[in-house]
Amino acid sequence: MCGGCVVGAIYCITVLCKMKEKNPWHKAVVIFIAVLGIIAIVALVTTAVLQNKPLQQKFKYGIVLDAGSSHTAVYIYEWPAEKENDTGRVKQKHFCQVKGPGISSYSLSPEQAGHSLRLCIQEAVLNVPRRRHHETPLYLGATAGMRLLRMENQSLCDQVLGSVEKVLQSTPFDYQGARIISGQEEGAFGWVTVNYLSDRLKQGSGTTGALDLGGASTQITFATNQDETGESAENTVTFRLYGNDYFLYTHSFLCYGKDQVLKLALAQQTQAGASTLLDPCFNQGYSTNLSYSSVYSSPCITTQKPLAAGEGFTHRGTGNALQCQEVVRRIFNFSGCTFSHCSFNGVYQPPLQGQFGAFSAYYFVMNFLNLTSDTLENNMEKMARYCSTPWTQIKQQFPNVKEKYLAEYCFSGTYILFLLTHGYNFTSDTWSNIKFIKKISGSDAGWTLGYMLNLTNMIPAEAPDTPPLPHAGYVTLLLFTSLLLFLILLCSLRSLWVRCTSQRQII
Ligand SMILES: Nc1ccn([C@@H]2O[C@H](COP(=O)(O)OP(=O)(O)O)[C@@H](O)[C@H]2O)c(=O)n1
Ligand SMILES: [Ca+2]
Numbered sequence: 001m002c003g004g005c006v007v008g009a010i011y012c013i014t015v016l017c018k019m020k021e022k023n024p025w026h027k028a029v030v031i032f033i034a035v036l037g038i039i040a041i042v043a044l045v046t047t048a049v050l051q052n053k054p055l056q057q058k059f060k061y062g063i064v065l066d067a068g069s070s071h072t073a074v075y076i077y078e079w080p081a082e083k084e085n086d087t088g089r090v091k092q093k094h095f096c097q098v099k100g101p102g103i104s105s106y107s108l109s110p111e112q113a114g115h116s117l118r119l120c121i122q123e124a125v126l127n128v129p130r131r132r133h134h135e136t137p138l139y140l141g142a143t144a145g146m147r148l149l150r151m152e153n154q155s156l157c158d159q160v161l162g163s164v165e166k167v168l169q170s171t172p173f174d175y176q177g178a179r180i181i182s183g184q185e186e187g188a189f190g191w192v193t194v195n196y197l198s199d200r201l202k203q204g205s206g207t208t209g210a211l212d213l214g215g216a217s218t219q220i221t222f223a224t225n226q227d228e229t230g231e232s233a234e235n236t237v238t239f240r241l242y243g244n245d246y247f248l249y250t251h252s253f254l255c256y257g258k259d260q261v262l263k264l265a266l267a268q269q270t271q272a273g274a275s276t277l278l279d280p281c282f283n284q285g286y287s288t289n290l291s292y293s294s295v296y297s298s299p300c301i302t303t304q305k306p307l308a309a310g311e312g313f314t315h316r317g318t319g320n321a322l323q324c325q326e327v328v329r330r331i332f333n334f335s336g337c338t339f340s341h342c343s344f345n346g347v348y349q350p351p352l353q354g355q356f357g358a359f360s361a362y363y364f365v366m367n368f369l370n371l372t373s374d375t376l377e378n379n380m381e382k383m384a385r386y387c388s389t390p391w392t393q394i395k396q397q398f399p400n401v402k403e404k405y406l407a408e409y410c411f412s413g414t415y416i417l418f419l420l421t422h423g424y425n426f427t428s429d430t431w432s433n434i435k436f437i438k439k440i441s442g443s444d445a446g447w448t449l450g451y452m453l454n455l456t457n458m459i460p461a462e463a464p465d466t467p468p469l470p471h472a473g474y475v476t477l478l479l480f481t482s483l484l485l486f487l488i489l490l491c492s493l494r495s496l497w498v499r500c501t502s503q504r505q506i507i
Contacts, residue, residue, distance in 0.1 A: 183252020
């Protein structure tokens with residue numbers, strides 16, 4: 001079309017040139033045509049650019065409630081409406097932490113479980129534009145706290161789920177159900193989240209493994225070769241995403257979240273039923289009274305409360321990291337592997353592959369202890385120093401940290417180092433493959449985003465078709481071509497003018 005303009009303009013000039021002798025206005029007419037040509041090109045480029053400009057962005061929303069063992073969190077996600085299937089497009093818009101404990105703690109007053117969510121639901125209502133409310137899917141997924149309650153008492157578990165369901169149904173959102181997700185789902189969707197956010201799924205190779213530490217369970221998930229997954233079907237999840245096949249190894253260790261594992265350690269150390277427990281995993285000078293039932297009532301504890309024991313015991317710290325490691329070692333079972341390789345407790349695990357992102361409590365604990373960017377050996381030393389610091393000094397040093405968390409860091413840090421090395425087989429050499437992360441590109445690492453992407457079919461199995469040129473490339477090419485044609489027009493005008501003038505001189 002632009003080429004047509006140029007040819008037309010040249011034709012006009014030629015005609016004009018012939019008319020020139022007779023017409024005293026020829027100069028003005030030539031200038032007029034040149035200006036007209038410029039205006040035509042500018043109009044053409046402007047129209048083409050505006051026509052192809054991305055439309056004003058409209059957003060869609062999705063809400064996922066993570067009903068964890070220790071607390072419930074509400075995540076609101078947002079994405080451009082016309083780019084639903086593009087990787088990396090869904091972002092966390094808002095986060096709300098529900099006040100109080102996890103929903104499984106309301107087993108004796110189930111109505112309270114639903115009620116506890118109300119404030120965060122109100123926040124969600126304000127954070128999603130009103131006209132989008134009815135089309136915004138809302139999901140609740142409960143994890144290990146509710147898995148344990150289901151094992152303990154199915155009826156109480158149903159009542160708690162019923163109570164949250166009642167509240168969620170009454171919201172203006174498109175409620176899609178509240179359920180207990182499986183350990184495999186928790187692990188696999190954590191892996192999807194991490195790889196979606198770091199934009200690795202479209203590239204098809206070099207994915208990142210996911211390590212999730214909760215309060216009641218912990219998950220390890222990573223991509224392996226197809227033949228590695230054959231040994232244990234229950235540890236295998238396969239996905240086809242953006243045209244690539246992924247064979248994932250995943251395992252969720254129930255009772256190996258950091259709060260339940262502490263109960264395992266306390267039960268292990270109170271077998272004799274003494275009235276005082278001297279615990280190397282707590283700082284020297286730390287002392288508190290604990291009831292036996294707070295330890296032994298968990299379904300993770302299979303041993304009975306010691307017969308000789310009274311109501312409770314004094315839990316006293318002695319602060320010794322090496323002895324603490326021995327306490328932690330006793331809650332792992334390294335015998336009885338029936339597969340080619342195992343992690344612990346007879347669970348199959350193929351050799352570790354690639355990089356890993358470690359999130360949730362891994363991040364909280366390691367970040368507090370300043371163990372996120374050092375060698376394994378240095379981290380062991382730092383850990384020993386923290387454990388041997390007297391409790392009074394720790395409290396003085398961190399007056400703003402909740403005492404319960406502060407007291408447990410020696411135990412939790414020792415447990416994390418032991419789990420990653422002796423449990424999963426990370427070594428001094430492979431330690432640097434683990435990155436302790438909270439967020440990736442502004443969104444929290446965790447299973448919730450992967451869960452929503454899967455349920456809303458937002459990750460297609462096959463790679464979507466993309467235009468041959470991105471918008472910026474298209475505009476650049478258009479401008480460049482127009483500029484070139486304009487220059488050709490000017491040159492042609494000039495050479496015609498020169499020829500015209502010389503012809504006149506000859507005449
Ligand atoms: N700021 C925070 C928040 C949570 N946490 C811990 O992170 C863990 C989160 O577990 P969770 O509630 O998701 O439990 P699961 O159901 O995933 O096992 C709990 O052990 C919390 O105590 C922490 O250490 N620091
Ligand atoms: Ca969790």
